[in-house]
Amino acid sequence: MTLASPDGTLAPGGPPARLRLGTRRSALALAQSGMVADELRARLGVEVELVHIVTEGDRNKAAINQLSGTGVFVSALRDALLAGEIDLAVHSLKDLPTVTPAGITLAAIPPREDVRDVLISPSGRRLAELGPGARIGTGAPRRAAQLLALGLGLEVVPIRGNVDTRIKKAIDGEVDAVVLAKAGLARLARLDAVTEILDPDVMLPSPGQGALAIECLTSAVAPTGVTTGCPVVPDGDVTGAGGSATPGSGVGAPLAGLLRFVLDDAPSSVAVRAERAFLAAIEAGCTAPVGALARVVPAAGSSWPAGGSGQPLRAGEVRLRAVVASPDGGTVLRRELIGPTADPEALGRRLADDLLSAGAHTLMGTR
Numbered sequence: 001m002t003l004a005s006p007d008g009t010l011a012p013g014g015p016p017a018r019l020r021l022g023t024r025r026s027a028l029a030l031a032q033s034g035m036v037a038d039e040l041r042a043r044l045g046v047e048v049e050l051v052h053i054v055t056e057g058d059r060n061k062a063a064i065n066q067l068s069g070t071g072v073f074v075s076a077l078r079d080a081l082l083a084g085e086i087d088l089a090v091h092s093l094k095d096l097p098t099v100t101p102a103g104i105t106l107a108a109i110p111p112r113e114d115v116r117d118v119l120i121s122p123s124g125r126r127l128a129e130l131g132p133g134a135r136i137g138t139g140a141p142r143r144a145a146q147l148l149a150l151g152l153g154l155e156v157v158p159i160r161g162n163v164d165t166r167i168k169k170a171i172d173g174e175v176d177a178v179v180l181a182k183a184g185l186a187r188l189a190r191l192d193a194v195t196e197i198l199d200p201d202v203m204l205p206s207p208g209q210g211a212l213a214i215e216c217l218t219s220a221v222a223p224t225g226v227t228t229g230c231p232v233v234p235d236g237d238v239t240g241a242g243g244s245a246t247p248g249s250g251v252g253a254p255l256a257g258l259l260r261f262v263l264d265d266a267p268s269s270v271a272v273r274a275e276r277a278f279l280a281a282i283e284a285g286c287t288a289p290v291g292a293l294a295r296v297v298p299a300a301g302s303s304w305p306a307g308g309s310g311q312p313l314r315a316g317e318v319r320l321r322a323v324v325a326s327p328d329g330g331t332v333l334r335r336e337l338i339g340p341t342a343d344p345e346a347l348g349r350r351l352a353d354d355l356l357s358a359g360a361h362t363l364m365g366t367r
């Protein structure tokens with residue numbers, strides 16, 4: 001591998017610094033990966049090659065819920081990382097299991113998209129206007145339970161498929177409306193289809209919704225030349241990669257630290273860490289549908305660093321809301337907590353404990 005010169009151009013004669021980015025090949029995955037690839041090219045002056053990986057979730061459209069639980073969209077990408085076929089993987093964070101396999105690290109969480117769910121109803125009727133017996137398409141137990149809990153007499157119809165397929169089922173009249181994540185529609189430039197944005201007090205999103213996850217091998221080293229022009233990567237980072245890179249030293253920097261430096265957004269990362277810690281702890285105690293949403297509120301007088309600055313957060317607070325429901329929506333438990341940004345995981349675990357003692361442990365689901 002050859003060195004890039006400080007202006008980002010490549011030294012003559014050698015192969016260009018190159019990163020292989022693994023992605024699912026759905027329209028949404030390609031849109032997301034394309035954004036990450038563009039950012040890496042712009043910030044690091046490297047070539048980024050998109051490697052399409054077919055996951056079990058893509059192969060087996062039937063009954064995603066019945067497949068081995070979470071992770072059906074994720075395992076093949078992780079396998080490709082462990083096999084050395086790709087250097088980094090881009091996932092929708094909400095599809096990522098809470099346990100990261102040995103050898104892989106969650107290197108970065110880029111600036112998050114809108115976290116909310118939306119309703120798409122071709123008749124133009126909002127949720128409250130749809131009326132008893134209206135058929136709402138969703139395959140997510142979390143969405144089903146919260147829809148049923150509204151007491152509007154809505155009927156939930158399990159549907160599957162990618163974003164376009166699900167919109168088409170509403171347009172074709174197979175269902176009256178569908179509920180989807182606004183983030184996916186934004187990334188696919190399909191916001192025109194949205195009828196109503198659902199308030200998180202009505203429809204709490206999935207933990208990690210709207211966020212991307214960038215994974216790489218814990219031990220991976222960036223191709224020589226990739227760090228050129230970048231300031232020192234901070235030590236003791238959340239990636240566990242540790243180490244630091246000296247600008248232009250020619251010594252390979254830990255790839256995880258580098259990805260975090262250029263892609264990670266501190267407020268998004270803190271919020272998602274609270275939600276994922278909540279999810280991990282609640283999953284240990286019950287199998288009912290859950291939603292969780294954290295927001296970071298800066299302390300007065302402090303400002304958040306821009307996305308990708310790699311800086312730790314200054315003083316501020318995290319507000320974490322969560323819902324656990326019975327699958328039929330008959331029982332809905334909602335709680336929230338506020339805590340320091342310094343330890344979002346502790347906040348997530350505390351909220352899970354609160355909900356489990358409030359009765360979540362007695363709720364059973366199919367998730």
Ligand SMILES: NCc1[nH]cc(CCC(=O)O)c1CC(=O)O
Pocket residue numbers: 092093094095163179180181182183184185208209210211212
């Ligand atoms: N499970 C599928 C999935 N994974 C990520 C998104 C949307 C983008 C996001 O939430 O980040 C979707 C589709 C949806 O729920 O509407």
